[in-house]
Amino acid sequence: MRHVAVIDYGMGNLRSASKALETVAQDAVIEVTSDPEQILKASHVLFPGVGAIRDCIAELKRRGLDEVIYESAKSKPFLAICIGMQALLSHSDENGGVDSLDLISGNVKKFNDHLERDQADFKVPHMGWNQVQQTVSHPLWQNIEQASHFYFVHSYYTVPDDKSVIAATAQYQHDFTAALHKDNIFAVQFHPEKSHHAGLQLLENFINWDGQS
Amino acid sequence: MTLAKRIIPCLDVDDGRVVKGVQFVDIRDAGDPVEVAKRYNEQGADEITFLDITATHHDRETIVHVVEAVASQVFIPLTVGGGIRKLEDIRRMLNAGADKVGINSAAITNPEFVREAAEKFGSQCIVVAIDAKRVSEEGEAARWEIFTHGGRKGTGIDAVEWARKMVDYGAGEILLTSMDKDGTKSGFDLELTRAISDSVMVPVIASGGVGKLQDLTDGIKLGHADAVLAASIFHFGEHTVGEAKQQMAEQGIEVRF
Numbered sequence: 275m276r277h278v279a280v281i282d283y284g285m286g287n288l289r290s291a292s293k294a295l296e297t298v299a300q301d302a303v304i305e306v307t308s309d310p311e312q313i314l315k316a317s318h319v320l321f322p323g324v325g326a327i328r329d330c331i332a333e334l335k336r337r338g339l340d341e342v343i344y345e346s347a348k349s350k351p352f353l354a355i356c357i358g359m360q361a362l363l364s365h366s367d368e369n370g371g372v373d374s375l376d377l378i379s380g381n382v383k384k385f386n387d388h389l390e391r392d393q394a395d396f397k398v399p400h401m402g403w404n405q406v407q408q409t410v411s412h413p414l415w416q417n418i419e420q421a422s423h424f425y426f427v428h429s430y431y432t433v434p435d436d437k438s439v440i441a442a443t444a445q446y447q448h449d450f451t452a453a454l455h456k457d458n459i460f461a462v463q464f465h466p467e468k469s470h471h472a473g474l475q476l477l478e479n480f481i482n483w484d485g486q487s
Numbered sequence: 488m489t490l491a492k493r494i495i496p497c498l499d500v501d502d503g504r505v506v507k508g509v510q511f512v513d514i515r516d517a518g519d520p521v522e523v524a525k526r527y528n529e530q531g532a533d534e535i536t537f538l539d540i541t542a543t544h545h546d547r548e549t550i551v552h553v554v555e556a557v558a559s560q561v562f563i564p565l566t567v568g569g570g571i572r573k574l575e576d577i578r579r580m581l582n583a584g585a586d587k588v589g590i591n592s593a594a595i596t597n598p599e600f601v602r603e604a605a606e607k608f609g610s611q612c613i614v615v616a617i618d619a620k621r622v623s624e625e626g627e628a629a630r631w632e633i634f635t636h637g638g639r640k641g642t643g644i645d646a647v648e649w650a651r652k653m654v655d656y657g658a659g660e661i662l663l664t665s666m667d668k669d670g671t672k673s674g675f676d677l678e679l680t681r682a683i684s685d686s687v688m689v690p691v692i693a694s695g696g697v698g699k700l701q702d703l704t705d706g707i708k709l710g711h712a713d714a715v716l717a718a719s720i721f722h723f724g725e726h727t728v729g730e731a732k733q734q735m736a737e738q739g740i741e742v743r744f
Binding site (some may be wrong): 289290293294297324325326387388397398399400401402403404405423425426427428429445446465467468469470473476 | 489490491492533554555558559560562563564582583584586608609610611612659660664684687688690713714743
């Protein structure tokens with residue numbers, strides 16, 4: 275029986291993520307939880323989130339969930355979304371600089387928000403539907419067309435040290451990382467739970483994933 | 488490859504039903520919010536905005552249930568505005584499945600509320616809604632002021648300065664409504680839209696006055712808006728979101744199909 279734990283650490287809207295998972299996997303158990311035992315028992319772990327990185331890391335540590343994330347990110351299909359993705363890197367420039375979980379070596383940087391008027395097409399946050407260029411073949415991209423639109427809302431983006439972990443890019447001001455993959459970890463900057471068909475397909479692929487690439 | 492311009496149908500919700508007030512008086516019934524939202528989602532809407540127009544008078548439970556019901560079936564971004572006054576109101580809407588909240592009059596009575604809200608929930612979910620009305624005379628340099636109470640009450644606050652201030656306070660997006668144009672079906676106030684959009688570094692949604700498809704395209708090309716919001720043009724089946732996108736694409740605007 276597939277059992278997906280959606281990690282609840284008090285950051286933002288988890289309802290959409292759990293409802294979207296329920297929609298694509300009606301036979302799976304979807305549990306929004308902050309209970310470490312439940313998360314460790316699950317077959318799949320979803321690490322969602324919106325908000326700022328300092329609060330995100332602080333809440334994870336306060337609830338003892340950082341250890342649970344280390345453990346599950348090593349051992350089972352693990353999907354991180356948006357701030358969840360950014361938290362996996364070593365360090366973020368947000369909030370004056372925050373050390374993060376360091377599961378993927380690299381940094382999190384901000385889009386340039388001091389632009390000239392003629393660059394007004396690149397406002398920050400990067401908010402809306404942008405095309406995602408898949409750079410590797412991966413089970414999570416199955417049945418998703420190249421250059422599909424996904425919904426983004428963020429001001430920071432990840433810059434991994436090892437470029438081979440990049441699974442997709444998108445373009446805004448410059449090319450940036452839209453998805454990362456490393457062993458059984460997959461991480462996306464966009465919100466699959468808000469990206470209609472393509473997003474639901476990615477979530478379905480995640481639930482059907484065994485963690486091998 | 489670039490960020491698509493967004494089309495956002497707006498559902499004015501009164502006691503759980505979608506309505507559209509024409510200049511806030513003549514109200515026609517356009518249906519069940521869940522059904523309407525599903526229809527727009529199928530047509531390719533990029534987001535959906537709910538404006539709870541009963542908010543200042545009635546219990547707000549109804550809109551919470553509407554958002555919960557829609558968010559369980561429609562997987563695109565949802566914004567809720569109307570009667571958002573406290574951090575607790577925001578939390579309730581986000582927990583119900585909203586991605587963003589629109590703050591309007593509470594920002595005017597207490598600008599610090601916007602700062603607190605952005606710090607607590609992140610700028611990405613804080614949309615400041617601005618209702619502006621032209622106050623300059625013919626021949627003068629154009630100037631707009633913030634109005635409240637459905638456009639009846641002036642505040643003396645300059646709209647461009649207000650937009651800048653709200654962004655400084657943490658607004659992640661501006662929903663700009665021209666009170667002169669709202670309900671007239673004569674197109675956006677393009678000069679106002681451009682003035683605000685060129686003054687702030689966050690996305691601006693143009694609203695108020697859409698009567699035909701070309702108005703949407705003009706809002707982006709001439710008004711420099713990042714997104715366009717409309718209600719009645721879609722509610723009564725005059726046009727679909729898909730038709731609007733087709734027309735925008737023909738005129739060189741990047742859209743999502």
